[in-house]
Amino acid sequence: MKPVRVGICGLGTVGSGTVNVLVRNREEITRRLGRSVEIVQIGARRDNPACDTTGMNVTRDIFDVANNPDIDVLVELIGGYDTAKKLVLTAIANGKHVVTANKALIAEHGNEIFAAAREQGVIVAYEAGVAGGIPAIKALREGLSANRIQWLAGIINGTGNFILTEMRDKGSPFADVLKQAQELGYAEADPTFDVEGIDAAHKLTILASNAFGIPLHFDKAYTEGISAITPQDIQYATELGYRMKHLGIARRRSDGVELRVHPTLVPATHLLASVDGVMNAVLMEGDAVGQTLYYGPGAGSDATASAVIADILDVARLLDAPAAAVAPLGFVESDPQIPVLPIDKIHCSYYLRLHVSDQPGVLTRVTEILSHNGINIDALMQKEVREGDGCADIVILTHETLEAIMDTAIIELEQLADVTGSIIRIRVDHLEK
Numbered sequence: 001m002k003p004v005r006v007g008i009c010g011l012g013t014v015g016s017g018t019v020n021v022l023v024r025n026r027e028e029i030t031r032r033l034g035r036s037v038e039i040v041q042i043g044a045r046r047d048n049p050a051c052d053t054t055g056m057n058v059t060r061d062i063f064d065v066a067n068n069p070d071i072d073v074l075v076e077l078i079g080g081y082d083t084a085k086k087l088v089l090t091a092i093a094n095g096k097h098v099v100t101a102n103k104a105l106i107a108e109h110g111n112e113i114f115a116a117a118r119e120q121g122v123i124v125a126y127e128a129g130v131a132g133g134i135p136a137i138k139a140l141r142e143g144l145s146a147n148r149i150q151w152l153a154g155i156i157n158g159t160g161n162f163i164l165t166e167m168r169d170k171g172s173p174f175a176d177v178l179k180q181a182q183e184l185g186y187a188e189a190d191p192t193f194d195v196e197g198i199d200a201a202h203k204l205t206i207l208a209s210n211a212f213g214i215p216l217h218f219d220k221a222y223t224e225g226i227s228a229i230t231p232q233d234i235q236y237a238t239e240l241g242y243r244m245k246h247l248g249i250a251r252r253r254s255d256g257v258e259l260r261v262h263p264t265l266v267p268a269t270h271l272l273a274s275v276d277g278v279m280n281a282v283l284m285e286g287d288a289v290g291q292t293l294y295y296g297p298g299a300g301s302d303a304t305a306s307a308v309i310a311d312i313l314d315v316a317r318l319l320d321a322p323a324a325a326v327a328p329l330g331f332v333e334s335d336p337q338i339p340v341l342p343i344d345k346i347h348c349s350y351y352l353r354l355h356v357s358d359q360p361g362v363l364t365r366v367t368e369i370l371s372h373n374g375i376n377i378d379a380l381m382q383k384e385v386r387e388g389d390g391c392a393d394i395v396i397l398t399h400e401t402l403e404a405i406m407d408t409a410i411i412e413l414e415q416l417a418d419v420t421g422s423i424i425r426i427r428v429d430h431l432e433k
Contacts, residue, residue, distance in 0.1 A: 001035035004316040007065035007096075009087060010077030011044035014101050014128070016051030017301030018075065018308045023052075025309075033313050041065050050301070066090040073315050075308060076100040085109050092116045092124070097322070099311040101128035101304055107202035107218040110209075114328040123318060123325045125311035130203045131156055133303035134296040135310070136282045140210040141330040147286025149211040151251040153431050156203045158278035158298045159187045159194035160226050160246040164234070164263075165276040168244065171231045186278055196225030197246065197261040204248030207282070208259050212252055212338065213331035217259065220340035224262035233353060233424060236395045237265050240379055242351075242428070243273040249429065256339040258346055265351050265428040272431065283431065344404040349378065349428035352396045352410075357418040358385045365416055366394060373409040375401050391420055397428065 006022075008015055022029065022037055030036045042053060043062035059065065066074055066087055074091040076098060078084055084105050088098050098117070100106065106113070106126045117124045127137045131154070140149065155161050159181055166177040178195065181187035193199040205218040226246050234244045242265040251258040266273050271293050275281040280298025285291045297303040318325045356362045363382065370377060376399040383393040398406075410423050 003036040003038040004033070004312065004319065005038050005040045005070055005072045006075060006312060007041045007043065007068055007071040007073070008039060008075045008077065009043040009062040009065050010079070011042065011046070011048040011051055011053075012077065012079070013301045014304045014308065015044065015077040016048045017305035018077065019051045019053065021302055021305045021309055029309070029313065033316055035316065037309075037312060037316065040071050041068055062087055063090060066096070067094060071096060072319060073097045073099060073312055075312065076102060076105075077308070079104075081105060081108065085113070088113055088124070089116055092120050092122055095120055095122060097123045097125075097315045097319075099125045099128075099308055099315060101126070101308055103129035103199070103202040103206060107205040107216055110206070110216045110328075117328065121322055123315050123322050124328055125315055126206070127311050128304050128307035130206050131280045131282055131294070132296070132298040132300060133306040134280055134282065134294045134298065135307065136207065136294050137210055138310075139292070139294055140207065140284070141326050144284065144286050144289060144292070145330070147288045149252065150285045150287060151249070152207055152211055152282060152284040153247050153249045153272065153429070154204065154207065154280070154282035155245055155272060155275050156248050156280055156282065156298065157194055157197075157200045157246060158280055159191065160197075160200070161275065161280070162186050162278045163195065164226060164229065164244050164246060167229070167231050168234045168238065171235070173231060174227055174229060195227050197223040200246065200248045200261045204250055204259060204261055207248070208250035208257060209334065210330040211250060211284070212257055213329070213334055214257060214338050214340075215334045215336050216329070217340045220259060222260040222262065222343040226263055229263055232393075233351075233426065236353065236381065236393070237351065237426075238268070239381065240351075240395070240397060241268050242266060243268050243270075244426070245272060245275075247272070247429070253341065256341040259340045260343060260346065263426050265426055267430060270431060344402075344407060346403050347400050348403070349400050349430075350398045350406055351424075351426040351428055352398065353424040354394045354396075354413065355391050355420045356394055357420065358390055358392055359418050362416075362418045363394060365418070366396075366413060369412045369416075370396070370398070370409055373405055373412070375399070375405065375409055389420075
């Protein structure tokens with residue numbers, strides 16, 4: 001069979017890894033596919049010393065690749081939005097299949113891109129955009145396709161997971177660990193996308209669409225980062241038997257879908273509680289299979305290249321019959337009528353930390369407000385008075401309640417004269433339903 005002719009745009013971490021793995025594992029890939037994969041052209045603004053492109057056709061204009069008639073599959077690894085979108089749409093208009101690792105592009109422009117691909121009869125594959133080398137999308141679209149997915153929860157940003165792990169293990173403040181993550185290359189110079197949950201929300205948006213058969217709704221995902229988390233809260237959570245994780249959670253309900261990224265306390269005995277460092281994991285529950293866990297490196301050169309090349313092979317198998325491909329978001333038709341619920345409509349348990357004056361009756365007034373709002377207490381700790389300000393921390397775990405009710409209770413609690421500053425609120429999820 002004739003080779004699969006590939007054009008790669010971008011020679012950064014993932015692009016160089018893709019070239020290296022394709023060259024290194026050429027024989028193995030050919031044996032799996034029954035035909036070879038040939039790199040016809042590379043588009044990159046500059047060379048990468050991590051990748052030997054000697055003898056390869058390299059252009060500085062990535063649109064040369066999109067317009068090259070000798071290329072079957074364009075691999076978009078430049079990242080970003082505008083240029084990447086234009087590149088992908090150009091390739092699609094020229095009848096090329098596309099493989100991308102660009103989660104932001106898919107989460108924010110995927111509906112338009114998939115519509116264009118459908119019109120041209122080509123495939124857009126994006127496994128590498130979610131959880132690096134972990135085949136989470138393939139699991140949802142293929143391995144679990146017999147299931148009605150009830151919910152999924154994921155640690156889908158390695159930078160945030162590394163920061164929370166280091167804060168727990170060393171008791172260091174957020175700013176110090178972030179600096180360490182940047183020095184190690186885990187965090188960008190501008191870490192906003194990672195630490196404020198935007199990167200995770202991109203990935204969760206894609207997972208939820210594949211799980212529930214809904215259009216991509218990144219603009220409706222609730223997003224909360226970890227920059228306000230303190231070692232103190234991590235320590236208190238540990239004392240209560242929980243671990244702090246930055247989770248993306250998508251849950252099917254009778255009235256819509258929850259789509260949310262935020263710091264979450266999970267029981268210390270839970271599978272996700274042991275996922276530390278830069279590792280990623282996605283936990284899914286289907287009505288037939290129950291819970292399945294997908295764990296591994298969520299980033300990195302070769303790990304992400306593994307997913308990119310797997311997509312290239314999938315596309316190659318369908319070159320002569322693209323209509324037989326799995327639908328881009330796992331369902332032939334998405335249901336735009338299923339709403340994404342606002343955060344104040346969710347039900348969960350809560351961790352509350354109040355910094356209060358050391359005065360008689362404070363605890364009674366706090367519990368009265370919670371009781372008045374119908375919020376039951378699961379656990380309560382009153383810590384010793386701190387030197388200097390004469391105040392103490394009260395830490396409360398509540399039973400499950402509606403977020404809107406908790407919002408009201410927090411407003412009332414913060415109006416108490418003995419409560420100093422803002423109340424810390426962290427959601428708790430046992431991931432059982």
